[in-house]
Amino acid sequence: MTVVKFEQPMSATEAETTSKSEVTRAKLIDAGIRLFSEQGYEATSTRQVQEAAGVQRNLITYHFGSKEAFWKACMSELFGHMTRLLRPAIVQSKDIEPGERIRFLIRRFIRASAEWPESTRIMFDEGRCDDWRLEWLVQHYVRPFFDTVTDVYEAGNLGRSGLSVIQFYYLLVSSASVFAMAPEYRLLSGKDPFKEDAIDEQAHVMAMLLTGGTGE
Amino acid sequence: MTVVKFEQPMSATEAETTSKSEVTRAKLIDAGIRLFSEQGYEATSTRQVQEAAGVQRNLITYHFGSKEAFWKACMSELFGHMTRLLRPAIVQSKDIEPGERIRFLIRRFIRASAEWPESTRIMFDEGRCDDWRLEWLVQHYVRPFFDTVTDVYEAGNLGRSGLSVIQFYYLLVSSASVFAMAPEYRLLSGKDPFKEDAIDEQAHVMAMLLTGGTGE
DNA sequence: GTCTATACCGAGATAGAC
């Protein structure tokens, strides 16, 4: 019965990959990333994810085995997006003058955090409680990222800025709170933190603040 | 049967108030503040709160009527603590030179956030999703606090710092992420963010950064 | 392979026993 496959039109993004199963997995993961990051793990039910993804019930168990395994798949996908945005910037900027390079990378991180506010939401959510999810995130994503930040911090000779590396790291990450807490931000300011110029302003201000420089 | 009251020793803090009912309420609210802030609203069950408080089942319904009303009581208590720490500082510092006053108030806010990391955890948690809890928090606490920060920001003539008031506000609040995310912080750095000198360092660094000054 | 039915558990809230 592989004939029905040709009867169902595919979007361009789905064309190359296997059709049926992977499309369902992708729909579930997209919905999972959004709901886990907005509501947290416990508050998000698998039924809710499946309804948001527009798929049948029990397909999470079917494709991923359990809610826990599904969450890990969502996190791998989410932080994979962040890594794909940031790793090339880190590698390709190695030749730039250290002070300017660190401002460049700060701006890149802010823009990546605006593109994936889910990553900051997850960290704000899971960083509070020492459980299996924090352990998993630290091992697979936070620790490697912190080590990278440490490398850049030391290469940029930022010790003289008055910020320790751990202070630098937490200020950088939590400066993305304007994106992570967008609903509150909109209520307070009446503005949209995801507008291009708001993102750019946040990126430049943080690059300036964290290096004691002038932004660009 | 008011005699039993005298057979049960009371702590100094309980002495003045009515004994039985108010003590139970206080125990429940203490546990509720901690669990709501660590796990979020949906992920925290009333049974869990009651067990953590060491009281009988169904006493939350009995004393507060519902989980929702109990949450609001917890939030009023939590942000009441913050207000009692900060309002006197704001009032009494009105005579200080504006630039120095704002650094003083930043340090006070950081120290208050270290004393009540639950407040930052709640904001990180509830700021992500536009529901009845965010609406309630903004109306009762966030909006008044943001207005106060705006007043201080304008009185201190901080517009020249390159930070808009909304950027200033979110950097200030989320600089308490080192306390809110203490479990992750400990895993990453091996240090305790609640040590007195760590709190002081964070307070001075933020006072310096947010005003472009030298910290003190 | 896909979908339905259901088991089993724990949630919040209520009613009734003492």
Place this chain on the structure above:
DNA sequence: GTCTATCTCGGTATAGAC
């Protein structure tokens, strides 16, 4: 007033129908 039993609902996971 205090505690227990229970109701109803919704959660994850499993087994079985097609």
